[in-house]
Amino acid sequence: MAEPPNVCLTLSNQPENVMLVRETLSGMADTVGVDGADLNDIRTAVTEACNNVVLHAYEGEEGPLHLEVYLRDETIEVVVRDHGTGIKPRIRTEEEEALGIGLSIIQALAPRVEFKDVSGGGTEVRMEFAAPASTMLDELLQDGFEPPQVASGELATTTGVAVAPSSLARRVLPRVMCVLAARAHFSTDRISDAELVADALVAQAPASSTGEHLTVTVHVEPRNLELRVGPLSSGSSQRLIASSSLGGVGPVIERLTDDRQVAVDGSSETLALRLLDRR
Amino acid sequence: MTVTDMALATATRGPAVVSGGTEEFQLFVRHEQGDLAAREALVRRFMPLARSLARRYDRSSEPFEDLLQVAALGLLKALDRFDSGLGHPFASFAVPTILGEMRRHFRDAGWSVHVPRGSQERALKVRDAQERLANRCGRAPTVNELAEYLELSTEEIIDALQAIQAYESLSLDAPRPGATDEVTSYGDAMGAEDERYELVELDATVSAVLGRIPQRERQILRMRFVEDLTQTEIATRVGISQMQVSRLLRRSLDQLRALTNDDKPKR
Numbered sequence: 001m002a003e004p005p006n007v008c009l010t011l012s013n014q015p016e017n018v019m020l021v022r023e024t025l026s027g028m029a030d031t032v033g034v035d036g037a038d039l040n041d042i043r044t045a046v047t048e049a050c051n052n053v054v055l056h057a058y059e060g061e062e063g064p065l066h067l068e069v070y071l072r073d074e075t076i077e078v079v080v081r082d083h084g085t086g087i088k089p090r091i092r093t094e095e096e097e098a099l100g101i102g103l104s105i106i107q108a109l110a111p112r113v114e115f116k117d118v119s120g121g122g123t124e125v126r127m128e129f130a131a132p133a134s135t136m137l138d139e140l141l142q143d144g145f146e147p148p149q150v151a152s153g154e155l156a157t158t159t160g161v162a163v164a165p166s167s168l169a170r171r172v173l174p175r176v177m178c179v180l181a182a183r184a185h186f187s188t189d190r191i192s193d194a195e196l197v198a199d200a201l202v203a204q205a206p207a208s209s210t211g212e213h214l215t216v217t218v219h220v221e222p223r224n225l226e227l228r229v230g231p232l233s234s235g236s237s238q239r240l241i242a243s244s245s246l247g248g249v250g251p252v253i254e255r256l257t258d259d260r261q262v263a264v265d266g267s268s269e270t271l272a273l274r275l276l277d278r279r
Numbered sequence: 280m281t282v283t284d285m286a287l288a289t290a291t292r293g294p295a296v297v298s299g300g301t302e303e304f305q306l307f308v309r310h311e312q313g314d315l316a317a318r319e320a321l322v323r324r325f326m327p328l329a330r331s332l333a334r335r336y337d338r339s340s341e342p343f344e345d346l347l348q349v350a351a352l353g354l355l356k357a358l359d360r361f362d363s364g365l366g367h368p369f370a371s372f373a374v375p376t377i378l379g380e381m382r383r384h385f386r387d388a389g390w391s392v393h394v395p396r397g398s399q400e401r402a403l404k405v406r407d408a409q410e411r412l413a414n415r416c417g418r419a420p421t422v423n424e425l426a427e428y429l430e431l432s433t434e435e436i437i438d439a440l441q442a443i444q445a446y447e448s449l450s451l452d453a454p455r456p457g458a459t460d461e462v463t464s465y466g467d468a469m470g471a472e473d474e475r476y477e478l479v480e481l482d483a484t485v486s487a488v489l490g491r492i493p494q495r496e497r498q499i500l501r502m503r504f505v506e507d508l509t510q511t512e513i514a515t516r517v518g519i520s521q522m523q524v525s526r527l528l529r530r531s532l533d534q535l536r537a538l539t540n541d542d543k544p545k546r
Contacts, residue, residue: 187419
């Protein structure tokens with residue numbers, strides 16, 4: 001069984017998604033104690049790998065960008081993958097020269113780099129960085145990881161994130177929500193509410209106690225965010241909402257969202273939460 | 280170096296140097312012989328590379344001009360150390376040298392002193408702008424509106440929003456613009472409303488848990504989750520910034536969760 005990543009993002013190759021990747025890395029660094037200067041190196045190298053996907057992988061078309069982060073005893077590995085046309089080795093135009101600089105930057109900042117072809121077309125850049133001693137997260141991850149599914153027709157407006165364990169999710173998911181709520185033109189009020197919902201999901205989702213990944217896909221429209229949480233086991237959605245109830249303030253998830261729907265699919269289900277900004 | 284050597288070096292330098300060509304190679308040869316005009320021409324030729332690296336290096340709150348100076352210093356070092364006779368393109372040698380200079384800068388002097396202060400100052404600016412815009416428009420601004428108002432990127436605004444969550448020191452005691460004598464302190468703002476709050480009927484366990492949350496946080500929780508006020512409305516009532524309301528809500532919900540879990544029977 002392949003080793004599951006601690007963080008897995010499925011994004012479209014739009015330029016603004018590079019920021020989402022960078023914020024995810026900052027959340028990771030907060031959790032495992034990567035200091036500012038080392039985080040700068042990681043963010044710079046990974047940004048260059050993502051920019052390659054944004055600018056070159058799909059020749060001006062839209063396509064998926066996958067990010068995976070593996071936290072190990074002594075290393076942090078970040079994988080950036082596309083299913084595009086691959087990195088061309090020849091450098092003829094100015095734009096391609098910029099690409100060449102990007103690859104040099106990655107090689108200069110990551111102690112280990114590997115460029116691989118993806119079967120069926122595409123490129124994978126695996127970058128390994130030294131990890132601080134505190135990287136080890138206590139919880140073990142469960143096998144059987146499924147990356148977040150985003151239909152290709154929805155890619156432009158939908159972002160998938162899966163993260164484990166919950167100590168990492170605590171720092172990563174609210175940051176991702178902040179970026180996506182900002183993209184949905186939410187006011188700072190509602191951005192904060194979206195982060196509070198993310199906090200509640202991390203604390204209350206069944207995954208938080210079982211070592212499973214918390215998987216959320218977020219659909220962004222102007223002043224409208226839809227979070228799809230799951231797949232969850234049957235009946236988990238209602239329990240999740242009920243367990244977000246805190247003394248005196250009621251079920252936090254219910255109070256902060258505008259709509260809640262459960263979609264059942266066989267033995268699993270997905271909880272869809274809608275947040276609107278009605279200003 | 281003989282003419283044959285030079286031809287060989289050019290031939291083996293590979294495709295990356297095509298845009299540079301032999302003129303660049305001649306400049307390196309003259310530079311290695313101590314020709315200052317050639318050195319100047321090379322600096323001019325490769326400054327865009329140094330500038331591009333300074334721009335692409337994730338600099339957090341480091342001013343760009345400072346980082347550009349460090350990158351230029353790295354470029355000079357690269358020029359001094361480069362051996363054109365080895366036949367490698369200069370750029371592939373210069374990129375790690377310039378980046379190495381910027382990394383050293385951050386590790387030696389830059390990071391621990393400049394960056395936290397810079398990002399803290401920006402976080403305060405974002406907090407204050409949020410209040411001004413909220414007062415002006417009667418509602419909380421969006422990230423784009425803040426970015427436009429402060430002439431910062433949306434990423435810088437988002438980083439500031441995240442930093443505010445983390446800084447305990449940007450706390451309730453920091454003076455706020457436009458604060459009036461009406462609300463002289465936090466406690467004053469809280470007191471009157473809180474008595475009513477205590478009258479809300481709660482069962483014993485809930486009261487026990489809530490009782491361990493500080494009074495001001497209880498009040499804010501109530502305004503958000505019972506009265507359904509927006510964070511900006513709460514901020515106005517209490518006389519603190521919306522960002523502080525946000526931070527206090529997050530913190531007190533965390534506390535409530537921890538206390539609720541403590542009270543559950545252990546399995």
